[in-house]
Amino acid sequence: MKLRAIAINTFKEAVRNKIYYLLIAFGIVFAFSSRLVSLLTLGDQVRVLKNVGLASINFFSVLIAIFTGINLIYKEIDKKTILNIMSKPISRRDFILGKFLGLSYTLLVALVSMATVFLLFLLISTGDIDWNILVYFCLLYFELLIIISISLVFSSFSTPILSSIFTINLYLIGHVLWTFNEFKTRLVEPITRIIIYLIYYILPNLEKFNLRDQIVSNEKINPMIVLTSILYALVYIAAMLTLAILIFNKREFK
C-alpha cells in the first residue's frame, strides 16, 4: 500500500511533466522519419525502416529513463517534499522500491506507446510485422530498468547533474564493454588482470540487450541468450537497488 502510494505518485509526477510527452512524441516522430530516410537510400528499404525506427525509439526511451530517473529523486530532496514523506511511517527501503516501481511503470507506458505506434506504422508500410521486434522491445525495457536502478544509486547521494553524467557514462561504457573480450587475452600482468576483470564483471554490460542487428538482418534469435540476458538484468537491478537502499539508509534530510 505504502509502496504503491510512492509508485503511483512517482508515475503521476512524471506524467504531469510535459517533458515526458515531448520525449515520447520525439521518439515517435523520429521513428516515422525512418520512412523518409528509407526513401533516401537505395535498396533495403525495410531494413533501413527497422534500423532507424528502432534506433530512435531506443534513443528516446533511454533519454526518458535517465532524465526522469534522476530528476524525480533529486526533486524530492531538493524541493524538500521528502521531509513530508519520510516523516510518515515508511521505510527508506520502501521509498526506493516505490520510486523504482513508479519509474518502471512510467517507462513501460512510454515504451509501449512508442512501440505500438511503430509496429502499426511498420504494418502499414510493409504489410507485415516481424514479431521478433517484440523481443527487441522486451530486452530494451530491461535495459531501461537497469538504467533507472543505476540512476537511483547515483541520485541517492549526489546532485542531478553529476548523477546524469555518471549514469550517461555508465550507459555508454555499458555498450562498449563487450569489446573488452577483444583484448582480454593480451593482459598478462596478474594485478592489472584481476582489476580489469573485476571492473568488467561489475560494470553493467548492456550491449546484450541490443538485438537491433539481429532484427534488422532477420537473424534467428537464440532464446537461451535472451533468457540469460533477462536473468542478468534482474540480478543487476536487485544489486543496484540494494546499493541504493544501503546508501539512502544513511542519508540525512536537512
Added chain:
Amino acid sequence: MMSLKLAAAFLILIALGGFLQFSYDSNIDYFAEHDAFVSFPTSKTLKILSFGNTNFVADMLFIWTIQFYSSLHIKNRFDYIENIFNIITDLNPQLRAAYYYGAIIMALEAREFKMAIKLLKKGSRNMKQEWIFDYESGYYAYKYLKDYKLAEEFYLKASRNPEAPSLIKRRRAHMVYVRDDLELALRLWMEIQANAKTQVEKDAAFNHLYQIKFEIETKALGPKINAYKERYGRYPIHLEELKRVGLIESIPKDYLGDEYLYDNKTGKIRAKRMYKWKKLF
C-alpha cells in the same frame, strides 16, 4: 547490522551478475564472422540533418568508420567503403585524415587501388595546398597498378606544389626512368644534380646518372657489337676493334670517365661500379 546485511546482499548479487555475464560471454562468439548492415542517407541529407554541425558529424562518422574497418570479423565491411568515405569527405571536404587513411584502407586492405586513387584525387581537388594526396596516388599507381606514366603524372603534379619536398622530383625522374624514357630521365637527373642541396640528393643524382648513362650507352653499343659479330663471326676482342672497323666513332666511358668492362666471350658490357641505387631516390 542492517547495513551489513545490505552490503552482503549487494556483494552476492553483483557477484551473481558477474557470473551470469561470464556464462553469457562463454555462449557468445564475439568475433564470429558476420555481415554488418550499414545504411546511410546521402551526404546531402546528412548535411541537412546535422543542423549545421557538418564537421562534427563528419568527425563522428570518421571515428566510427575507423572502428568499423578495424573490426576484422565483419566480412562485408568493404562493401560500403567508397560510399562512406565519400560521405565523410562531402560533409567535411577539408578532413585530410579521411582521404589519407581512407585511401590506405582501400588500397592496402580492400586492394581497390583505383578507388583509392579516386579518393585521393578528390582530396587534392578539395585541398589544393596538399601535395601528399598526389604523392600517395603516384605511389599506388607505381607500386600496385604499375602504371608508370600515371604515376609520373601524379608526381609531376605533386612536385609543382611549392611545399613539396625535393624527394618528389626524384620520384618523378625515377618514374621516367622505369618507363624507359632514358633521355628525359638523364635530363631530369641532371637538373636534380644541379639543384641538389644535400649530400643525399647529390649521391642519389650521381648514382642515377651513372646508371642511366650506362644504360643509354649499352643500348647503343649492343647492336654495334652484334653487327660486328655478324660481319666477322666473333665478338670483338676489345671495344677498340669496333672503332677501328668504323662501327663507332669513340669508345664510351662511364660517368666517372672510366672504361666499361667488356667480356669478349659473351659480348656483354658491365659497368665498373654497381650501385644500390634503387634504395636511393
Added chain:
Amino acid sequence: MKALEIRDLRKSFRSNFLFKKYEILKAININVEKGQIYGFLGPNGAGKTITIKCILGLLFPDSGQILINNKPATNPEIRQILGFLPEYPFFYDYLTAKEFLHFSAMLFSIPSKKASEVSKKLIKQVGLEGKENIKLKNFSKGMLQRIGFAQALINDPDIVILDEPFSGLDPIGRKELRDIVIALKNSGKTVFFSSHILQDMELIADKVGIIFNGNIIKEGKLSDLVSHSVQYYDVIFSNIDKKKVEANKINFVCRDESYIVRCQDINTMNNIIEFVILNKGKILSVTPIKMTLEDIFLKEIK
C-alpha cells in the same frame, strides 16, 4: 504516562570544508505527558527544527534517546501514530489538495474509502472547503499551512508534532488553527509544537520548554512558570491632594487626576492602601502584574 521523551539528545554537523564539528544540540531533555500541549520555545536558530527532525528520523542523533510512548523512535512504524507539520510546507505542487490528502493517507495505509471521508472532514476543518481541486502550486502560503495541518491529522494521530504551525497565517487563521489544537487536546491527543511567538504559547500551551543555543534552559508547566511570579502591584487611586502624596515620599505617576503607584511587594502595597484610606482617597484599582512568558524568556536567555 509520557507520550514523548527525549533524553540527552546531541547532534552536531560537520562543515564540509574544514571537517570542523558544530555542536547544534547539546543535551536536549524533553518530557511531554500524554494529553498535554507542549510548547517548544526558542529564538531563531536555537535548534527547534533540528530537534523535531531528530524525533521524526529525518536526522540521526549523535547520541541520546528519543522515546515515543516509551518505544524508541528509530522504527519507522512508530510514526504510524504521529502527525507532522513541517516548518515550511513543501508539498507536491502538481497534486490537488484532495489528491495530496489521499496520497498522505496511503502512506499510513488508510483504505481509500476512509481516506475520502477523513479528508473531506479535514478540509472543512482547516477551512479549505471548495479548494480541494486546486493544484497545490496555486495555493497561497496560508492555504499551504492549512493543507499541511490537514495532512498532519489524516491518520488521526495520537501525537501531533507541529513546527511553527502559526507562521504565515492571518489572525483569523491563527485563531482557527489554535482552536483545532485545543480540540485535539480535548479529544485526548498530545500536541508538541514549536514557536517563537509567545502569545500562542500563553494561549494554549500546558507545558513549555525553552531552548536556547542547543540547550533546554527551562522546562515546566506554564501555570508554574507564570503564576508564582507576580512582579509588582499597580495601585491606582485619586481624590487626594498632590502635595500630601508627595510629602509621603511615594513614587507615583500622574494620569488624569489619578495616581499610579508601582509597588514591588505586598507590604508596600498595603502601606499605600492604608495611606489612601486614611486620607479619604478613592482606590480605583489594585492589579498584580505577573511575569509574562516574554519576561521569563528574556530573563533566561540573558
